[in-house]
Amino acid sequence: MAAFPVSSFAEGQVVDKEYCCSICEKHNTETNAAFYCKKCNTFFCGQCIHSHSKHGLWFNKQSPYGKDKIMKWPISKKMENYLLACDIHKNEKLTKFCQNHSRLCCSKCVDLDHSRCTPVKVISKVKRQSSDVKKLSVKVLKTLSRLKKLQGYREDSRRSMQVCYAELEQNMVETMQLNIQSFLVQCEDNSVNETHAHVEYSVDEMRQKIYSLLAEFENSAIKENKEELTLKQAPLLSVINTCIRHHIELLRVYEALRKVKDRTELSLITRYKCQDKIQQSEIYMNENFSDEVFTIQGKSTHNVRMSSDSKTCWITAMLVLPDGQFLVADWGNHKVKLLNQQYQVVSHCGVSAQSICQITPSEVAVTVDDWINTHEVQFITFNQSQLVTGRHFQLQHDCYGIAHHQGDLFICSGNAMFKYSLSGELICKLYEDASGFVTVWGFAMSHTGDKLYITSPSHHKLYTVARDGTLLAVFTDPELQYPQNVYVTPAGQVLVCGMLSHTIVQMDSEGKRKLATLVSVRDGVGRPCSVCYSSTTSSIIVGLLGDDNIMVFRVE
Structure with missing residues (x-):
């Protein structure tokens, strides 16, 4: 079993409220437990522990475990009931596992959603793999770290906002003080050489005027300032609180993994619930973490030339596969190459691809265009590190960039973008720009499918459609010249390669501003025309035009 390096303080914060005193429960009272006796298999609160004297004094080796040894406590009844309960049908217990969907199911889930799935097994018959738990441990730690980072970013933004509004309020107060002082000086000048009676009247009048000024100031300017601050802080607080909730929920299930390692069925359920929590957290972070700027930590180069290659490699496209391997389109040698996680070529097929997109976990589609007569989409499947060409369909226009989303294919022709069905039926023309030679080339889609990022090499621009x-949005920058391809990471970060500026630029998710120039010619990059990101290795991989090497930049 993999180690679980979570601090005891954090563990205590999460699991403390899961345990109730066994003695108090017998009297229908729910009190948080502070001790656990393994020999008695009993939990004790701070009061009931005084009645426990079966195994000697507390400080003896046989004494009950306190909260400082909470990792030695068994899983609580509350947590066990939570793990066994179906997330959809709360009153039903999980009893089955659908292999088609890799989902835990209760009897209602099977009847309503998985009746046609095969096989649906009883949980006790599902094989458990220890290596899965080790990989899961790494994913959990990485997810918990990213949740904390996102929470920290939003807390920093909130503090910065509070400081700005505090300074604004202070300036408003100082302005009000000056106004009052100015009014008092004016009153003092008017009261010189006047009778005592008139001065008394003037003092009362001044008091009313000052009260009026302060009331107006407090009810308008200050109130509006505080209301505006509250309004602007609301989305930040929402993200902060949601991150805390996801962190606690994931940590609770993660902690349960070690406590149930000897209980086969419960261990399997806990593992899949942990994966669900990771997925929920990642979906949320992908929606809120898209503008996290990468920082380069190191670089390496890897040769992808094969002995059968007759020309220098032109890596026009790259794709990270679900298992961590890579597909690269070597247009110079008319091949699609499969690289393992060490960036070594392990297989290839003879297809002159311009761009690649994922269709299913075992199938991709590529655009094939020779700039003369061939304009088609080719499907390629991969199984056990072998690439096999399958069906294809012809197009009536040039084809370069390609993307897939929810059963639709989006294809760039150089001057327009078209939407097709997977069977090759033209649905519509989405976008067109005939103002230059190559204006609609490479593109990528946001994970929500609501935005398309399109490169326009001739105009040195990035369009968001x-x-x-x-x-x-339309973006242009001196450090983004002749942009070729664009890539959206699993977290939603937008990477664009400028071929003539020799750069990889990170954009904000709206496509309106540059967040950073991540790499440039100073880093050894020359004519980049493809880019992708591997979450497995936390690396940005860059393909170059007319170079047998790909460049790998380790990032945080």
Whole structure:
């Protein structure tokens, strides 16, 4: 079993409320437990522990475990009931496992959603793999770390906002003080050489005027300032609180893994519930973490030339596969190459691909265009490190960039973007720009499918377009010259390669501003025309035009 390096303080914060005193429960009272006796298999609160004297004094080796040894406590009844309960049908227990969907099911889940799935096994018959738990441990730690990082970013933004508004409020107060002082000086000048009676009247009048100024100030300016701050802080607080909730929920299930390692069925359930919590956390972070800027930590180069290659490699596209391997389109040698996680070529097929997109976990689609007569989409399947070409369909226009989303294919022709069905039926033309030679080349889609990021090499621009073809943003920058391909990471970060500026630029998720120039010619990059990101190795991989090497930049 893999180690679980979570601090005891954090563990205590999460699991403390899961345990109730066994003695108090017998009297229908729910009190948090502070001790556990293994020999008695009993939990004790701070009061009931005084009645426990079966195994000697507390400080003896046989004494009950306190909260400082909470890792030696068994799983609580509350947690066990939570793990066994179906997340959808709360009153039902999980009893089955659908292999088609890799989902735990209760009897209602099977009847309603998995009646046609095969096989649906009883949980006790599902094989458990220890290596899965070790990999899961790494994923959990990485997810918990990213949740904390996202929470920290939003807390920093909130503090910065509070400081700005505090300074604004202070300036408003100082302005009000000056106004009052100015009014008092004016009153003092008017009261010189006047009678005592008139001065008394003036003092009362001044008091009313000052009260009026302060009331107006407090009820308008200060109130509006505080209301505006509250309004602007609301989305930040929402992210902070959601991160805390995801962190606690994931940590609770993660902690249960070690406590149930000897209980086969419960261990399997806990593992899959842990995966569900990771997925929920990742979906949320992908929606809120897209502008996290990468920092380069190191680089390496890897040769992808094969002995059968007759020309220098032109890596026009790259794709990270679900198992951590890579597909690269070597247009110079008319091949699609499969690389393992060490960036070594392990298989290939003879297809002159311009761009690649994922269709299913075992199938991709590539655009094939020779700039003369061939314009088609080719499907390639891979199984046990072998690439096999399958069906294909012809196009009536040039084809370069390609992406897939929810059963639709999006294809760039150089001057327009078209939407097709997977069978090759043209659905519509989404976007067109005929103002230059190559204006619609490479593109990527946001994970929500609501935005398309399109490169325009001839105009040295990045366009952001809505799903219906509406132009949302246009970006240009001296450090983004002749942009080729664009890539969206699993967390939603947008990476663009500028071929003539020799750069990889990170954009914000709206496509309106540059967040950073991540790599440039100073890093040894020359004519980059493809880029991708591997979450397995936390690396940005860059393909170059006319170079047998790919460059790998380790990032945080």
